[in-house]
Amino acid sequence: MASQKELDRIAEILQKNKKIEFEIRGHVCCTPDYYKDAIDRATKERKLSLNRLKVFLCI
Numbered sequence: 001m002a003s004q005k006e007l008d009r010i011a012e013i014l015q016k017n018k019k020i021e022f023e024i025r026g027h028v029c030c031t032p033d034y035y036k037d038a039i040d041r042a043t044k045e046r047k048l049s050l051n052r053l054k055v056f057l058c059i
Helices: 002-016 048-058
Strands: none
Touching: none
C-alpha cells in the first residue's frame, strides 16, 4: 500500500528528528446525518474521528 510506505517514511523522519512537532486532525466529526461516511461501522455512532483518535493514542 502506498499509504503504508508513506507512514513508514514519516515515522523514520520523526524517529531521527525528535524535536519535530506535528498535529493530527480529523475531518468527519461534525457531518450532517445524511453523510454516511462519518459513521463508525463498528459502533454505528457518528463519532468516527473520535474513535480513530482513541485507537491512534493507544498505539
